[in-house]
Amino acid sequence: MEKKIKKKYSDFYKTKFGKKILEKELDYILKELKDRRDVLSVGCGPAFLESELAKLNPHLKIVGLDISKEMLEDAPNSIHVALGDAECMRFEDNSFDALLYVTSLEFIEDYKKAVKEAFRVLKLGGKVIVLMLNPKSHYFQQEYNDKGSYIRRNIKHIDIEKLERFLSHYFSLKTEYLLGIKNESIFDTANPKFASLYIVKGIKRSKELREFK
Ligand SMILES: C[S@@+](CC[C@H](N)C(=O)[O-])C[C@H]1O[C@@H](n2cnc3c(N)ncnc32)[C@H](O)[C@@H]1O
Structure with missing residues (x-):
């Protein structure tokens, strides 16, 4: 990844707007992780959220994983991060209580x-929490229309229903919208036009890893 793009990505979280987004995500995830301990965040990027999570709930043992060395270079020292591929991870079977994808799946x-x-x-009984950018939202469309944006250049799947369908083979799911954004102001809404995030949460109910296409 180009250094310039990586810097722009990390710097975003230092802006007032970026901090507000982080705060909302943090609030949501903290509640979802109540009673969980070993947490893996897949595609953690610069792991700012993970490091804040660990500060706010010291009981959590969080590991961040990302395929980009450049992204991980910005991670605070306080958080344990590993370089690796989400498609083939080095972690043992049955080792985490919760797994996060924060706009990464x-x-x-x-x-x-x-x-x-x-x-x-x-x-x-482990929990998967998937925060996905909502393609129907104004925020997404604005970012996607900008050909130079990180989202436009790096996103691989816009049909998030297909991701949800696949997740439903493995986990019993609940879904909701979060984080309304309009002109850099942030508000609570479940309206898909304004909610920048679509969240899919699921519980692992069986041991057997079955094959689905
Ligand atoms: C939009 S960023 C999200 C980063 C961070 N979670 C956040 O909220 O800022 C997507 C991240 O997914 C990572 N990623 C993409 N493919 C991956 C893979 N196969 N394994 C691990 N991470 C991956 C990218 O390197 C990038 O850091």
């Missing part, structure tokens, strides 16, 4: 391999 080339890996490394 739709950026992974072979999302099916990644979902199977998520299932494999989660314990029985």
Whole structure:
């Protein structure tokens, strides 16, 4: 990844707008991780969110994983991060209580391999929390129309329903919209036109890793 793009990406989270987004995501995920301990964040990027999560709930043991060395270079020292591919992870079977994809599953080339890996490394009863950019939202469309944006250049899957369908083979799911954005102001909404995130959460209910196409 070009240094310039990486810097722009990390710098975004230092802006007032970026900090507000991070805060909302943080609030949501903290609640979802109540009673969980070992957490893997796949596609963590610069891991700012993960490092804040660990500060706010010291009981959590969080590991961040990303395929981009450049992204990981910006990660705070306080957080444990590993370089690796979501499609083929080095973690043991049944080793995490929760697994996060924070706007990352739709950026992974072979999302099916990644979902199977998520299932494999989660314990029985483990929780997957997938925050996806909502393609119907104004925010997404604005970013996507900008040919130089990180999203436009790197996203691999825009049909998020197909991702949800595949996740449903492995996890029993609940879904919701989050994080309204309009002109850099942030508000609560479940309206798909304004909610920048579509969230899919699921629980691993069986041990057997079955094959689905
Ligand atoms: C939009 S960024 C999200 C980063 C971070 N979670 C955040 O919220 O800022 C998508 C991330 O997915 C990572 N990624 C893409 N393919 C991957 C793969 N196969 N394995 C691990 N990470 C991957 C990218 O390197 C990038 O850091």
